[in-house]
Amino acid sequence: MTKVAKPDNPFADKVLLAPLYRLIEERHNKSQVASLIPFAKKLFASSSQTELASLSVEKVYGRVLRAWEFVQHRASRSPKVAFYSNDDACEEILEQGTTILILVNNMPFLVDSVSQELTGKGIGINAIFNAVIHCERNAFRKGARESRGKLIRLSPTETSSNFAEALIIVHTSWLSEAQCAELRKSILDVLKCVAIAVSDYPAMCARVLNVRQQLLIAEMPVSDDERQESCEFIEWLVDNNFTFLGYERFNITGAGKSKEVNLDTESILGISRLKTTLRKSVSIKDEPGGAGELILRPQICDFAKSSARSKVHRPGHYDYVLIKELDSRGNVKVEHRILGLYTSSVYFQSVSEIPLVRKKVRHVLDRSGFSPNGHSIKGLFQVINVLPRDELFQINSDQLFHTAMRITQIQERRHVRLFVRKDSYGKFFSCLIFIPRDNYNTRVREQIQEFLMTELRGVELDFSTYYSESILARLHIIIHSPQIGKVKFDRHDLETRLVTLVKPWDDELSEVLQAKYPGQKAHQLLNEFGKCFPISYREEYPAAEGVADIPTLQLALATGNLSLDFSIDESGQPAFKVFRPGRQLVLSEVVPVLENFGLRVSRERNFCFNKDAQSIVWLHDYSCQLAGNRGLDEAKVKQRFEQAFEAVWCGNTENDRFNALVLISTLAWREVSLLRAYSAYMKQIQASYSQLFVAETLINHAEIAELLVEYFFARFNPVDRNRHAKEIAGIESRIIHAIEGVTNLAEDTVLRLFFKLILATRRTNYFQKDQLDNSKAYISFKFMPQDIEEIPRPRPKFEIFVYAPQMEGVHLRGGSVARGGLRWSDRKEDFRTEVLGLVKAQQVKNSVIVPVGAKGGFVVKEPTDGLTRDEFLSKGQACYRMFISGLLDLTDNIIAGGTSHPDQTVLWDDDDPYLVVAADKGTATFSDIANEVAAEYG
Numbered sequence: 001m002t003k004v005a006k007p008d009n010p011f012a013d014k015v016l017l018a019p020l021y022r023l024i025e026e027r028h029n030k031s032q033v034a035s036l037i038p039f040a041k042k043l044f045a046s047s048s049q050t051e052l053a054s055l056s057v058e059k060v061y062g063r064v065l066r067a068w069e070f071v072q073h074r075a076s077r078s079p080k081v082a083f084y085s086n087d088d089a090c091e092e093i094l095e096q097g098t099t100i101l102i103l104v105n106n107m108p109f110l111v112d113s114v115s116q117e118l119t120g121k122g123i124g125i126n127a128i129f130n131a132v133i134h135c136e137r138n139a140f141r142k143g144a145r146e147s148r149g150k151l152i153r154l155s156p157t158e159t160s161s162n163f164a165e166a167l168i169i170v171h172t173s174w175l176s177e178a179q180c181a182e183l184r185k186s187i188l189d190v191l192k193c194v195a196i197a198v199s200d201y202p203a204m205c206a207r208v209l210n211v212r213q214q215l216l217i218a219e220m221p222v223s224d225d226e227r228q229e230s231c232e233f234i235e236w237l238v239d240n241n242f243t244f245l246g247y248e249r250f251n252i253t254g255a256g257k258s259k260e261v262n263l264d265t266e267s268i269l270g271i272s273r274l275k276t277t278l279r280k281s282v283s284i285k286d287e288p289g290g291a292g293e294l295i296l297r298p299q300i301c302d303f304a305k306s307s308a309r310s311k312v313h314r315p316g317h318y319d320y321v322l323i324k325e326l327d328s329r330g331n332v333k334v335e336h337r338i339l340g341l342y343t344s345s346v347y348f349q350s351v352s353e354i355p356l357v358r359k360k361v362r363h364v365l366d367r368s369g370f371s372p373n374g375h376s377i378k379g380l381f382q383v384i385n386v387l388p389r390d391e392l393f394q395i396n397s398d399q400l401f402h403t404a405m406r407i408t409q410i411q412e413r414r415h416v417r418l419f420v421r422k423d424s425y426g427k428f429f430s431c432l433i434f435i436p437r438d439n440y441n442t443r444v445r446e447q448i449q450e451f452l453m454t455e456l457r458g459v460e461l462d463f464s465t466y467y468s469e470s471i472l473a474r475l476h477i478i479i480h481s482p483q484i485g486k487v488k489f490d491r492h493d494l495e496t497r498l499v500t501l502v503k504p505w506d507d508e509l510s511e512v513l514q515a516k517y518p519g520q521k522a523h524q525l526l527n528e529f530g531k532c533f534p535i536s537y538r539e540e541y542p543a544a545e546g547v548a549d550i551p552t553l554q555l556a557l558a559t560g561n562l563s564l565d566f567s568i569d570e571s572g573q574p575a576f577k578v579f580r581p582g583r584q585l586v587l588s589e590v591v592p593v594l595e596n597f598g599l600r601v602s603r604e605r606n607f608c609f610n611k612d613a614q615s616i617v618w619l620h621d622y623s624c625q626l627a628g629n630r631g632l633d634e635a636k637v638k639q640r641f642e643q644a645f646e647a648v649w650c651g652n653t654e655n656d657r658f659n660a661l662v663l664i665s666t667l668a669w670r671e672v673s674l675l676r677a678y679s680a681y682m683k684q685i686q687a688s689y690s691q692l693f694v695a696e697t698l699i700n701h702a703e704i705a706e707l708l709v710e711y712f713f714a715r716f717n718p719v720d721r722n723r724h725a726k727e728i729a730g731i732e733s734r735i736i737h738a739i740e741g742v743t744n745l746a747e748d749t750v751l752r753l754f755f756k757l758i759l760a761t762r763r764t765n766y767f768q769k770d771q772l773d774n775s776k777a778y779i780s781f782k783f784m785p786q787d788i789e790e791i792p793r794p795r796p797k798f799e800i801f802v803y804a805p806q807m808e809g810v811h812l813r814g815g816s817v818a819r820g821g822l823r824w825s826d827r828k829e830d831f832r833t834e835v836l837g838l839v840k841a842q843q844v845k846n847s848v849i850v851p852v853g854a855k856g857g858f859v860v861k862e863p864t865d866g867l868t869r870d871e872f873l874s875k876g877q878a879c880y881r882m883f884i885s886g887l888l889d890l891t892d893n894i895i896a897g898g899t900s901h902p903d904q905t906v907l908w909d910d911d912d913p914y915l916v917v918a919a920d921k922g923t924a925t926f927s928d929i930a931n932e933v934a935a936e937y938g
Contacts, residue, residue: 042131043129043169063169070101070103071151076140081187082101086098100172110168111130111168117311129168189311190312204246211325220326222326246340249267252332258283263281295332298326302424304322316341317480321338351385360395360396361400383404386468386474388432391432391476414436428481441539443540456484457484460479525550549619573625574626576622593648598627599627641663644668647669654673664699681781685790688749689750716764718767762782763902763905765779777882779804799813806882807883820839824859824921827859857920880926887915891937
């Protein structure tokens with residue numbers, strides 16, 4: 001077995017990577033093993049145990065081989081970047097995506113800079129690995145082209161014959177070819193910035209230290225204290241407190257308003273060398289914002305922020321340090337402009353240790369008038385010590401004094417305070433906001449950011465939040481405002497409006513309740529529901545929304561059932577809230593229902609309202625998008641959709657694509673069920689099209705669907721039984737005209753069949769009510785089959801079709817007087833064909849005894865798998881009872897020698913009081929049920 005160096009991560013080496021080493025030894029010769037195992041150890045040395053544990057050994061092996069192959073050749077010392085799609089079986093452990101491999105000369109900031117570039121472009125990083133490898137290679141410019149830069153061997157350490165290379169492997173979300181091409185350019189650009197900043201770093205440090213030496217001996221009208229502090233500050237910068245990224249020297253020439261800022265092009269170092277355009281000479285009056293005033297200010301050191309973001313190390317805006325040389329009259333003659341970032345250690349240093357800053361601090365403490373050893377001065381110092389370091393560099397002594405004193409005066413009171421400072425360079429507003437910490441959350445922060453961005457005309461911002469043992473949280477927002485010179489604001493007015501914006505949620509809830517409900521009602525609701533809103537809800541929604549949700553929450557608690565709230569949000573997209581008592585909904589229960597309504601769920605948020613131990617309600621808030629980007633009028637669709645969803649959830653209507661008509665047409669759920677029932681009958685008469693195609697046809701021609709329902713109502717609604725025949729004919733004409741405009745032949749056929757079926761309908765129970773005055777749970781149609789040419793022969797004289805979400809049934813009669821059995825069929829797809837076959841057989845067998853016969857059958861549509869025999873039988877009996885009821889609903893009754901017609905039914909045929917049924921397959925024991933139902937009908 002090959003010996004390898006002591007591992008950096010012993011647990012990973014022994015437990016997680018040991019299988020990989022065995023696999024390498026099994027599949028490779030000794031020479032390859034001697035290279036691959038040390039390579040793998042370096043590659044995964046910095047990986048977390050969790051990350052490694054999630055990898056299968058085969059996939060780890062695949063990664064190692066790909067990386068090993070990648071480092072074999074390097075055409076030059078320039079960075080090498082490659083992209084691979086993770087579609088093959090040996091790749092990607094977390095999810096399908098893209099792998100980026102980068103090989104570059106080792107230097108600082110590489111991984112950070114690449115990571116921030118990807119993140120800044122919105123590319124998700126699933127995993128990232130990096131290793132420093134010491135490569136001995138063939139010469140890059142000698143020998144055959146194919147052998148140039150070829151890897152000879154890896155060394156454990158750097159020697160004179162090899163050099164250190166950084167290998168970076170990034171696994172990202174899937175990237176298109178165009179994205180990869182664009183990203184390659186931006187990664188190479190970042191690597192170029194890193195390389196030039198790192199290579200020029202020593203020269204920049206030397207240049208700055210040389211400036212310090214010049215300052216020590218130059219004759220300038222500044223105090224010894226300022227000179228000493230400035231020189232010590234420069235030393236402090238070089239002492240690992242500032243990452244130097246760029247440097248430029250400017251000579252200030254001329255006099256008065258004609259002064260010019262002239263770039264010394266020979267002085268440029270670091271990333272400043274990468275500027276595509278160089279303004280060699282600019283009039284001081286043409287400098288943007290307050291830059292001209294800042295440049296000419298007669299003090300040695302000044303500070304500013306660049307509007308450009310760093311591509312190296314951290315993604316923040318670059319920091320400028322301006323070091324100025326003055327002539328004997330105090331005029332600025334040279335400006336040294338240093339570009340970079342303060343190192344992380346600066347943000348934890350005491351302000352008493354930072355030159356120039358400590359001078360400002362001493363000024364504030366002395367000016368405060370507090371006792372040198374008293375509690376107040378210690379508090380003031382602590383206030384300054386925890387201020388953002390960027391703020392302390394740029395703020396002047398007077399500004400710092402007033403800001404620090406006002407912060408101190410808050411004295412742990414639950415106040416909201418705002419401090420706004422415009423930077424000297426004229427590009428940024430720096431905002432410090434103090435808020436009671438128990439009022440602060442992400443929603444509040446986002447509201448503050450949006451408010452200040454609007455008021456201060458910002459285009460982008462950075463923020464940071466500071467918590468301590470104080471009752472106040474501090475939010476620091478830096479806003480880039482290109483129009484800063486045009487921004488006028490009143491700080492006190494902004495602060496007053498912020499107070500309203502960040503008002504405690506409970507206080508806001510109380511105010512909104514009192515505004516909406518008079519008298520004691522508001523206090524009653526506040527006492528009852530004020531404490532049941534979870535923290536996550538308060539962070540997500542304003543109190544006004546909580547008040548709007550209380551009635552829906554009350555309804556859910558009172559009924560123990562779902563309570564619904566459909567609305568259209570500010571962006572015009574549907575939003576749907578479902579309140580469910582007791583138990584949380586499963587997303588897979590709801591999403592298919594919403595999708596059939598034409599809604600795609602883009603986001604779900606869950607909240608648990610705990611009124612007390614026995615009163616728990618779950619709120620599920622679904623943000624949706626409507627297919628086809630149709631606009632919706634909330635006032636028109638809200639109630640219709642909520643009723644439809646409840647009907648689906650309770651099993652009163654089916655969950656299928658027909659439901660999309662609820663949102664895109666004026667049809668209510670039961671009117672959609674009417675069309676669904678006709679579609680179900682189409683299926684039984686062997687129409688050529690699937691139920692899905694029929695539904696999509698109606699969705700594509702929703703206006704015709706509305707006309708078909710209007711036509712059905714005109715013919716059968718007992719309220720409109722006296723509707724003039726001419727008016728009905730007018731609707732028929734509109735339907736025919738609309739269908740003639742349909743270009744798809746299959747859709748044309750479906751829509752015409754709907755029209756024919758309605759025309760061939762003689763009776764329906766659609767408008768009948770049950771004993772509780774509710775619409776019946778099933779729909780029955782009586783057809784005259786001779787009028788429907790699409791019905792297969794032989795065609796019975798009368799036919800009744802009964803539809804419900806739980807069952808379907810059909811009864812065929814050869815004549816006015818005919819009898820026959822009803823069977824419980826198991827042929828859900830074509831039970832009418834089965835019944836028609838029985839009718840044919842009956843005609844042949846009993847033609848002498850009964851010239852014309854009758855047969856019927858029904859199916860149970862709901863799943864019966866897993867039911868006990870009793871449960872199975874009970875379900876069948878319930879569907880049989882519904883079937884018999886559906887037949888009797890359309891049958892006349894002879895009472896006292898006269899014919900009584902069904903209530904709430906419009907007849908388009910003659911009297912029909914004859915309905916005699918018998919038992920058949922599956923219904924032998926159901927005779928008593930049929931008699932019971934018949935007795936109910938008198």
